[in-house]
Amino acid sequence: MPEVIPADSVGIVVPQTAHFDEPLALECNRTLAGYDLVYETYGTLNADASNAVLICHALSGSHHAAGYHSAADKKPGWWDLCIGPGKPIDTDRFFVVCPNNLGSCYGSTGPTSLNPDTGRPWGADFPLMTVKDWVKSQARLADRLGIRRWAAVVGGSLGGMQALQWSIDFPDRVRHALVIASAPKLSAQNIGFNEVARQAILNDPGFHNGHYYAHDTVPKQGLILARMVGHITYLSDEAMKQKFGRDLQSGKFQFGFDVEFQVESYLRHQGEQFSKFFDANTYLLMTKALDYFDPARDFGNDLVKALAHVQASYFVASFTTDWRFSPERSREIVNALLKNRKNVSYAEIDAPQGHDSFLLDNERYLALFRAYMGRIAGETGAAPAATGAA
Amino acid sequence: MPEVIPADSVGIVVPQTAHFDEPLALECNRTLAGYDLVYETYGTLNADASNAVLICHALSGSHHAAGYHSAADKKPGWWDLCIGPGKPIDTDRFFVVCPNNLGSCYGSTGPTSLNPDTGRPWGADFPLMTVKDWVKSQARLADRLGIRRWAAVVGGSLGGMQALQWSIDFPDRVRHALVIASAPKLSAQNIGFNEVARQAILNDPGFHNGHYYAHDTVPKQGLILARMVGHITYLSDEAMKQKFGRDLQSGKFQFGFDVEFQVESYLRHQGEQFSKFFDANTYLLMTKALDYFDPARDFGNDLVKALAHVQASYFVASFTTDWRFSPERSREIVNALLKNRKNVSYAEIDAPQGHDSFLLDNERYLALFRAYMGRIAGETGAAPAATGAA
Numbered sequence: 001m002p003e004v005i006p007a008d009s010v011g012i013v014v015p016q017t018a019h020f021d022e023p024l025a026l027e028c029n030r031t032l033a034g035y036d037l038v039y040e041t042y043g044t045l046n047a048d049a050s051n052a053v054l055i056c057h058a059l060s061g062s063h064h065a066a067g068y069h070s071a072a073d074k075k076p077g078w079w080d081l082c083i084g085p086g087k088p089i090d091t092d093r094f095f096v097v098c099p100n101n102l103g104s105c106y107g108s109t110g111p112t113s114l115n116p117d118t119g120r121p122w123g124a125d126f127p128l129m130t131v132k133d134w135v136k137s138q139a140r141l142a143d144r145l146g147i148r149r150w151a152a153v154v155g156g157s158l159g160g161m162q163a164l165q166w167s168i169d170f171p172d173r174v175r176h177a178l179v180i181a182s183a184p185k186l187s188a189q190n191i192g193f194n195e196v197a198r199q200a201i202l203n204d205p206g207f208h209n210g211h212y213y214a215h216d217t218v219p220k221q222g223l224i225l226a227r228m229v230g231h232i233t234y235l236s237d238e239a240m241k242q243k244f245g246r247d248l249q250s251g252k253f254q255f256g257f258d259v260e261f262q263v264e265s266y267l268r269h270q271g272e273q274f275s276k277f278f279d280a281n282t283y284l285l286m287t288k289a290l291d292y293f294d295p296a297r298d299f300g301n302d303l304v305k306a307l308a309h310v311q312a313s314y315f316v317a318s319f320t321t322d323w324r325f326s327p328e329r330s331r332e333i334v335n336a337l338l339k340n341r342k343n344v345s346y347a348e349i350d351a352p353q354g355h356d357s358f359l360l361d362n363e364r365y366l367a368l369f370r371a372y373m374g375r376i377a378g379e380t381g382a383a384p385a386a387t388g389a390a
Numbered sequence: 391m392p393e394v395i396p397a398d399s400v401g402i403v404v405p406q407t408a409h410f411d412e413p414l415a416l417e418c419n420r421t422l423a424g425y426d427l428v429y430e431t432y433g434t435l436n437a438d439a440s441n442a443v444l445i446c447h448a449l450s451g452s453h454h455a456a457g458y459h460s461a462a463d464k465k466p467g468w469w470d471l472c473i474g475p476g477k478p479i480d481t482d483r484f485f486v487v488c489p490n491n492l493g494s495c496y497g498s499t500g501p502t503s504l505n506p507d508t509g510r511p512w513g514a515d516f517p518l519m520t521v522k523d524w525v526k527s528q529a530r531l532a533d534r535l536g537i538r539r540w541a542a543v544v545g546g547s548l549g550g551m552q553a554l555q556w557s558i559d560f561p562d563r564v565r566h567a568l569v570i571a572s573a574p575k576l577s578a579q580n581i582g583f584n585e586v587a588r589q590a591i592l593n594d595p596g597f598h599n600g601h602y603y604a605h606d607t608v609p610k611q612g613l614i615l616a617r618m619v620g621h622i623t624y625l626s627d628e629a630m631k632q633k634f635g636r637d638l639q640s641g642k643f644q645f646g647f648d649v650e651f652q653v654e655s656y657l658r659h660q661g662e663q664f665s666k667f668f669d670a671n672t673y674l675l676m677t678k679a680l681d682y683f684d685p686a687r688d689f690g691n692d693l694v695k696a697l698a699h700v701q702a703s704y705f706v707a708s709f710t711t712d713w714r715f716s717p718e719r720s721r722e723i724v725n726a727l728l729k730n731r732k733n734v735s736y737a738e739i740d741a742p743q744g745h746d747s748f749l750l751d752n753e754r755y756l757a758l759f760r761a762y763m764g765r766i767a768g769e770t771g772a773a774p775a776a777t778g779a780a
Contacts, residue, residue: 028645128645188630188653192622195654196615199661202647203611205595221593225586229619232582240578246684253682255418255518257592257674261681263578264585271589284647291651292643294636323713 008084009076010042010067010091015107018144024102024137027292030127033116037141038107039063039099042083043091045146051382052147053089054138055079055098056155056162059230059286060278062106065098066091079156081361088369089154093382097145102137103129103285111281112213124210128285131158131165131293138162139170151380152373153312154178156358157325158286161293164333167312168295174312176376178369181322181358183329184303184336185294190324193233194287197226201280210281219280224271226283231270236321236354303336313343315372317365319357320350345372398474399466400432400457400481405497408534414492414527417682420517423506427531428497429453429489432473433481435536441772442537443479444528445469445488446545446552449620449676450668452496455488456481471751478759479544483772487535492527493519493675501671502603514600518675521548521555521683528552529560541770542763543702544568546748547715548676551683554723557702558685564702566766568759571712571748573719574693574726575684580714583623584677587616591670600671609670614661616673621660626711626744693726703733705762707755709747710740735762 005011017038024032040063045052055065057078066083068076083089083096100108103126111126118125142150153163153174160182167177186194201207204222208215235243244263259265299305314337318330327348337344349365351357357365376382395401407428414422430453435442445455447468456473458466473479473486490498493516501516508515532540543553543564550572557567576584591597594612598605625633634653649655689695704727708720717738727734739755741747747755766772 028643030645185636187627188634188636188651189622189625189627191636191651192618192630192653192657195651195657196618196622198647199611199618199658200590200615203615221589225590225593225615228582228586228589232579232586235579237577237579240582244578246575246578246581253418255420255678257588257678261578261581261585263582267582267585268589288645288647 005068005071008086009080010084012070013040013042013064013067013077015040015063015069017107018141020137020140022140024133026127026133027130028127032102032109032127035102035109035137036107036113037099037102037109037137039097039141040065040067040077041098042066042096043094045095046382049147050149050380051094051151051377052142052145053094053096054142054150054153054166055083055089055096056134056138056153056159057098057101058155058157058159059283059290060274061159062104063098063100063108064106066096079359081359082366082369088366088373090373090377093377094151094373097141097147099138099141101129101134103282103289105279105282110279111210111285112279121211121213123213124281126281126285128288130289131161132169134162134289135165135169138166139173142173149173149175151376151382152176152178154180155182156180157182157355158290158293161290165293165295167310167314168306171309171311175380176315176372177312178315178317178372179330179333180317181319181325181330181355182333183325184296184332186291191291193229194291196229198284198287200225200229201284204280207280210284212280218275220275223275223278223280223283224268227271227274227278228267231267233324234355236323236352238321239353239356242352303332304339307336307340307342310337310340310342315345315347315369317347317349317358317368319354319365320348321352322355322357324355395458395461398476399470400474402460403430403432403454403457403467405430405453405459407497408531410527410530412530414523416517416523417520418517422492422499422517425492425499425527426497426503427489427492427499427527429487429531430455430457430467431488432456432486433484435485436772439537440539440541440770441484441767442532442535442540443484443486444532444540444543444556445473445479445486446524446528446543446549447488447491448545448547448549449673449680450664451549452494453488453490453498454496456486469749471749472756472759478756478763480763480767483767484541484763487531487537489528489531491519491524493672493679495669495672500669501600501675502669511601511603513603514671516671516675518678520679521551522559524552524679525555525559528556529563532563539563539565541766541772542566542568544570545572546570547572547745548680548683551680555683555685557700557704558696561699561701565770566705566762567702568705568707568762569720569723570707571709571715571720571745572723573715574686574722576681581681583619584681586619588674588677590615590619591674594670597670602670608665610665613665613668613670613673614658617661617664617668618657621657623714624745626713626742628711629743629746632742693722694729697726697730697732700727700730700732705735705737705759707737707739707748707758709744709755710738711742712745712747714745
């Protein structure tokens with residue numbers, strides 16, 4: 001638990017739930033009759049609702065982006081580094097909304113929710129979601145909150161894909177899109193790694209065709225493997241070298257299959273911890289949403305055309321050692337925007353930690369992020385910052 | 391089956407078996423009481439046994455490096471592209487020896503062999519092997535064949551590690567070492583991927599603690615996953631893009647967990663095929679041998695010191711898009727050799743296929759390989775080539 005909640009924290013936050021009765025038609029041609037979105041907000045919506053910022057989470061993220069749920073919490077929300085008073089997304093200026101995505105396992109309607117048709121958990125019968133579906137569901141949340149136009153839609157990785165899709169699907173509702181450590185679509189290699197993770201889960205004897213809840217078990221080993229392989233792709237080769245190198249757990253080779261190298265111990269531990277709280281059906285759904293994402297697909301596979309009608313200005317950032325979504329992938333987005341003569345700021349940040357960099361402390365990254373958000377605050381007439389740089 | 395066996399093939403070859411009664415003390419502090427090595431040879435040993443070339447195989451390789459076992463064979467040996475009359479390793483000039491490594495599953499003593507102490511297959515009780523152990527076992531085969539000094543020891547990937555180790559452990563028995571698409575040791579990321587593969591196998595319910603033979607089953611799903619993740623690391627991002635891109639199996643999204651993208655189909659097929667013939671205990675053993683390889687370890691982690699006493703000349707080759715063992719890793723070997731003022735030729739080959747490039751047709755690679763081997767043939771007084779370039 002934090003000894004004292006830090007002064008630059010949004011403090012104790014309480015998740016809220018919005019229920020939607022209107023059916024949601026999905027890209028998979030199925031319809032969700034109704035759904036809940038759990039979300040958190042930080043800061044205060046101004047009178048003309050011009051200072052609202054939407055945060056979109058990535059694969060294993062949640063609505064809990066900043067602050068603490070109780071004074072006993074050991075860790076704050078997943079992007080607390082970037083959201084709070086005086087932080088890049090300054091809650092003294094902005095009203096920040098972070099929903100949990102449909103299909104996730106943190107409270108919004110998803111595979112662990114009860115299927116109203118059966119009274120049992122949806123499990124594998126929950127419809128597969130796409131980034132477009134999420135954006136549509138989030139737009140209804142914006143309506144509910146009285147937010148006609150976001151000052152900014154912001155996300156990293158799969159979250160960045162949602163920011164990009166928002167600017168395409170609702171051009172007049174997004175003033176700025178911040179697309180960080182993301183890509184305009186997955187590569188065959190990206191899909192390949194996702195498929196390894198899925199096969200690990202789907203073939204785990206504990207999966208029971210996605211209805212493991214009824215068997216009071218989970219496909220634990222599949223989830224562990226999925227997280228292990230995922231985790232390797234989140235880190236750079238260099239970061240793994242710095243963190244573990246070839247250091248041995250016990251100082252010498254054991255010539256067996258227990259942990260020998262510290263990197264093995266780390267990956268097993270990460271997988272093990274993850275398998276205790278994350279839902280396997282959600283993992284499958286999230287990897288499919290990643291695979292499906294491809295906004296150019298509706299425009300003859302031409303990203304330039306896909307971005308022809310956007311009205312947003314963009315902040316695109318990538319990290320030099322990110323090999324999951326390399327800088328080259330961000331430049332594809334930037335180039336397609338430039339070809340459309342759209343406003344775009346691009347930052348290629350020198351960072352050793354790979355894809356995870358978007359979640360980590362990096363002076364240049366945070367300075368550029370802060371500066372860009374400061375510009376938005378100026379434009380939208382958000383209240384001046386109580387603390388920190390403009 | 392080949393319509394006609396090609397003129398530049400070594401033709402029909404018959405594997406041979408050498409039995410060794412002398413116990414082999416292993417790095418794991420265990421001893422193999424006796425063992426068999428299955429091997430193939432191509433070409434003719436000259437009178438002073440100066441034209442012998444040792445081929446070392448990689449993770450899933452075998453002694454069958456060139457030619458056909460019968461006229462009905464659909465495919466030749468795994469390195470037929472490089473071994474044969476007029477090919478880079480010219481069998482009109484060289485006497486080529488390729489053994490199957492101890493611990494493998496193609497006939498040399500390994501986990502599928504009978505443990506003389508129990509009369510049952512060794513399974514997981516087979517001792518873990520290291521590259522040093524293999525080199526020692528191969529040296530005995532050299533003795534048996536009357537080969538005091540190899541004109542060249544040649545290998546790609548894990549095979550290149552054996553070539554490097556040979557030159558360190560038996561400096562006066564290696565005239566040239568050809569180390570292709572290899573590395574002086576695995577990185578934490580390399581070990582991480584191996585660990586994912588191992589965990590997939592070790593936790594497969596069919597593994598039965600490595601004694602699945604007795605249960606008349608195999609850890610099929612574990613092997614499939616291991617091969618899938620391995621296969622991704624053998625290909626470059628670019629190669630996967632060229633080969634599959636985001637092409638769909640059926641032309642549109644299915645919104646389910648059957649194959650959607652062609653890359654998924656490819657990886658599943660590769661895994662499935664592999665699981666039909668490869669032994670899971672061997673897979674585990676091979677990945678551990680890779681992890682353990684680190685010749686600098688015996689020399690205060692100083693590769694320069696490890697290579698101080700080598701007498702061989704070296705041909706080191708890497709491929710630009712190989713991210714498993716990148717050119718940088720080959721340059722570590724080259725730089726350590728240069729610091730010792732050893733003879734080394736280094737080629738960084740522009741090739742799109744990633745790690746697999748060492749097995750594939752590439753004009754510049756084959757030309758340099760051929761030229762280097764031609765130089766060796768000149769030095770060692772091997773017979774002039776019957777066909778092809780000098």
